[in-house]
Amino acid sequence: MTIPFNRPTPFGSELEYIKQAIESTHLSGDGFFTKKCHAWIEEHVGCKKALLTHSCTAALEMAAILANIGVGDEVIMPSYTFVSTANAFVLRGGIPVFVDIRPDTLNIDENKIETCITEKTKAIVVVHYAGVVCEMDSILAIAKKYDLIVIEDAAQAIYSKYKGKPAGSFGHMAAFSFHETKNLISGEGGALVLNDSSLIERAEIIREKGTNRSKFFRGQVDKYTWVDLGSSYLPGEITAAFLFAQLENAKAITEKRLQVWNSYHKSFEELETKGITKRPVIPQNCEHNAHMYYFIFPSLDLRQNFINQMKSEGIHCVFHYIPLHSSPAGKQFGRTGSPMTNTDRISNTLVRLPIFCDLLASESSLIINKTIHFLEG
Numbered sequence: 001m002t003i004p005f006n007r008p009t010p011f012g013s014e015l016e017y018i019k020q021a022i023e024s025t026h027l028s029g030d031g032f033f034t035k036k037c038h039a040w041i042e043e044h045v046g047c048k049k050a051l052l053t054h055s056c057t058a059a060l061e062m063a064a065i066l067a068n069i070g071v072g073d074e075v076i077m078p079s080y081t082f083v084s085t086a087n088a089f090v091l092r093g094g095i096p097v098f099v100d101i102r103p104d105t106l107n108i109d110e111n112k113i114e115t116c117i118t119e120k121t122k123a124i125v126v127v128h129y130a131g132v133v134c135e136m137d138s139i140l141a142i143a144k145k146y147d148l149i150v151i152e153d154a155a156q157a158i159y160s161k162y163k164g165k166p167a168g169s170f171g172h173m174a175a176f177s178f179h180e181t182k183n184l185i186s187g188e189g190g191a192l193v194l195n196d197s198s199l200i201e202r203a204e205i206i207r208e209k210g211t212n213r214s215k216f217f218r219g220q221v222d223k224y225t226w227v228d229l230g231s232s233y234l235p236g237e238i239t240a241a242f243l244f245a246q247l248e249n250a251k252a253i254t255e256k257r258l259q260v261w262n263s264y265h266k267s268f269e270e271l272e273t274k275g276i277t278k279r280p281v282i283p284q285n286c287e288h289n290a291h292m293y294y295f296i297f298p299s300l301d302l303r304q305n306f307i308n309q310m311k312s313e314g315i316h317c318v319f320h321y322i323p324l325h326s327s328p329a330g331k332q333f334g335r336t337g338s339p340m341t342n343t344d345r346i347s348n349t350l351v352r353l354p355i356f357c358d359l360l361a362s363e364s365s366l367i368i369n370k371t372i373h374f375l376e377g
């Protein structure tokens, strides 16, 4: 038996909706299923506007244009994140300023943000790692004090909450991912959500190649033309049809992941008590979406031995980000705003276990047994 790290699968009416999309003869973007997805996201995230994109990367690129990031503008963000968090801003000439993460949630350390702010700072990009929302109250207060734009990279955080409010509802903008490695999927896919209604009209233009085509389709102008910067950021209807079937089942999918997460968490409690590993920390004020289950080991060697041993048993466990501040492009385009102590340590010692919604009970018990056997041995 082999257990992959992730096994993306349809959950409900994906095939039926794709058939409907094909039969509707509207295969390009912004048709029936895209509108259904927009309505779902607007209702569940509680944002002013949702716009599907072909990836979270695309949504972040749109956010960088909407934030008017230009050459030399500084954007504060964690180093412990995916490349797109930074790249979207570098494409506009922005400079990522990397801040260390907290040792508990592995989210940006809100107490280290303020000292990184300069005359050039334009925005703060937060990443809700593993679907655990950042300390948004403090971050929003800092942003308000210095008049900065807040963008949530909520790629991993659909259906998560902080103090009862959904991820994606805190910043001026937020970006979600529906890549097959995330909780709700469409192969490749994403969404930009806007909480500031003054950004909506320009966002629609940027997403439609810099044209006012959305206005044209609504009958608000009689022809459409090139009016601003833009690109093609929208997905086709087949992707939206798949995604809508997933969104409809968001609660059930999240509950299934939480079941796996909770069974891991309970089973590994003793390993933590004995000081062998550290388990994820979920703050009291956060409802997470079980995007990820990880361990933090005392050393890089133990982590590597664990990954190799599990691999030899057919179980695929993986580490995570190479910090952006130590990557070749990160060194070229960004700078560090604080010592990277936690980032460097976590990057070397974190390992992720397989978690997906149809992971069988027999598979999760095998993973648990092999893990305990290796770590107690």
Ligand SMILES: *Cc1c(COP(=O)(O)O)cnc(C)c1O
Pocket: 054, 055, 056, 057, 058, 081, 082, 084, 085, 127, 153, 155, 156, 176, 177, 178, 179, 188, 189, 190
């Ligand atoms: C997955 C991910 C992305 C990129 O998402 P895509 O949809 O693949 O573009 C960006 N940021 C974070 C934090 C992610 O986990």
